[in-house]
Amino acid sequence: MGMLDNKVGIVTGAGQGIGRAIAMSYAREGAQVVVADFNEEMGSETVRLIEAAGGVATFSFGDVSKEESVKAMVDVAVSTYGRLDIACNSAALSRGSGPIHEYERSVFDQTLEMCLTNTWLCMKYEIAAMLKTGGGAIVNISSNSSLKGQAFNTAYAAAKGGVNILTKSSAAEYGGQGIRINAVSPGVIRTPGVEKYFEEQPKIAEGLKKSAVMNRLGEPEEIAEAVSFLSSDRASFITGQILSVDGGGAVR
Numbered sequence: 051m052g053m054l055d056n057k058v059g060i061v062t063g064a065g066q067g068i069g070r071a072i073a074m075s076y077a078r079e080g081a082q083v084v085v086a087d088f089n090e091e092m093g094s095e096t097v098r099l100i101e102a103a104g105g106v107a108t109f110s111f112g113d114v115s116k117e118e119s120v121k122a123m124v125d126v127a128v129s130t131y132g133r134l135d136i137a138c139n140s141a142a143l144s145r146g147s148g149p150i151h152e153y154e155r156s157v158f159d160q161t162l163e164m165c166l167t168n169t170w171l172c173m174k175y176e177i178a179a180m181l182k183t184g185g186g187a188i189v190n191i192s193s194n195s196s197l198k199g200q201a202f203n204t205a206y207a208a209a210k211g212g213v214n215i216l217t218k219s220s221a222a223e224y225g226g227q228g229i230r231i232n233a234v235s236p237g238v239i240r241t242p243g244v245e246k247y248f249e250e251q252p253k254i255a256e257g258l259k260k261s262a263v264m265n266r267l268g269e270p271e272e273i274a275e276a277v278s279f280l281s282s283d284r285a286s287f288i289t290g291q292i293l294s295v296d297g298g299g300a301v302r
Contacts, residue, residue, distance in 0.1 A: 052080030053282035058131040060084045061112050062172060063141030064111020065092030068191065070099075070268035072138050075278045077105030080302065081136065084127045086112030088141075091268035114141045114168040114199040134179040139172045140191045144206040147251060158205045165209035170216060177229060178222075187281045190217050190233040191273075194296050202251060210235075214292050221290030227282040230289040232280045237261060237296025239268040262297030 059076045063069035065087035076083045077100040078234070085107050087093035091096040093109045100107040113119040127134045143164040146157040169190055180186035195203055196210035214233060221231040238244060238258045244267075248258070259267060276295045279285055294300045 052078065053278055053284060055080035056111070057081045057135040057281075058084075058127055058133055059136040059138070059281065060086055060110075060127050060134065060172075060176065061138045061140060061254045062086045062097050062112055062123075062168075064192075065089045066096075067243060068236065068239060068270045068273050069138075069140035069265055070096045072140055072277050074100055074103070074105070075274035076136070076138075076269070076281070077107055078103065078301065079278050079282070082131045083107040084110050084130070085121065086110045086114075086123045086141070086144040107269035112141070114139075115134065115163055116173055119173055120171045121169075121175050123225045124179050133183045134176060135183070136188070137172070137176045137186070138189045138191065138277050138281065139169045139176075141172075142191065142210075143167060144203065146205065147203050147247070149202065153205060153243045159270065160189055160271045161205040162209045165206060166212040166216070169213050171231060173216070173220060173231075177224060180229050181224075181227060185230075187285070188220075189277045189280045190231070191277075192217070192233040192292060194235050194237045194299055197235060197292075197294070201285040203247075212259075217292065218290045223232075225289050230280075230285070232285075232289060233292045234273060234280065234294050235294045235300075236273050236277050237268055237294065237299035239270060239273060241270060261302060262299045263302055268295065268297055268298065 059081040061073040064073040064085040145160040193210040195207035217233040
C-alpha cells in the first residue's frame with residue numbers, strides 16, 4: 051500500500067531535477083501522474099522512467115506562464131484519469147542573478163512571472179478541479195532563499211517569498227472546503243539548475259555547498275519524500291505550512 055494509492059496528481063516542472071523526483075515519488079506511492087513540462091523530450095523521459103518502474107503516468111505540455119496551457123494541463127488530468135486529487139507546483143525559472151541595482155526591469159518581471167505568477171495560475175485551475183470532487187492537496191515548491199534572503203539572487207528570493215504568502219492565504223481560503231495547501235522549502239539541492247548557478251556564481255558556490263548544518267547538498271529525492279507526505283492523507287491535519295527540507299540550513 052502506498053501513501054497515494056488511487057489518487058490522481060499533477061507535477062509541474064517534472065522533466066528534470068526536483069520535479070522529476072516528485073513525479074516518480076507520486077507514482078511509486080500509487081498515484082496516477084500527469085507529468086507536466088514545457089520540454090516534451092524530458093517530460094516524456096520522466097513518463098518512461100515511471101512506467102519502467104511499474105507506475106502510471108502521462109505527459110502534458112505545460113508552459114505554466116500561459117493560462118491556456120495551465121488550463122489544458124489540468125484538463126488532461128481530468129479527462130485521462132477522471133479527477134484531480136493532488137498537485138505539486140514545482141516549475142520555476144530564475145531569469146538572472148547579480149547586484150539588485152544592476153537588474154533590468156524585464157529580468158525582475160520575468161522572474162516574478164516564472165516563480166510566483168505561474169504558481170498562482172496553476173493553483174487557480176487545480177483548486178477549481180478539486181472543488182468539483184470534494185477536496186485535495188496542493189504542495190508548492192518554495193525556497194530557503196525566501197526565508198532569510200539570498201545575496202545576488204534577490205528577485206528569485208522575493209518571488210519565492212510571495213509563494214509562501216500565496217500558500218498561507220490560499221490555505222486559509224480553502225481549508226474549510228477540503229483543500230489543504232502547503233509548501234516545501236528546499237535548501238541547496240543537487241539539481242542541474244543549482245549546478246548551473248554554481249558555475250555562474252563561483253564566489254558564493256562554496257558557501258552554499260556548506261550552508262546546511264549536515265554539511266552536504268540535499269538530493270531531489272529528499273524533497274520528493276516530503277512532498278508526497280504532505281500530499282497524502284497522513285498529513286490530513288496539516289495546511290498553511292512552509293516545511294524547510296534543508297539539512298538544517300535555516301538554523302545555521
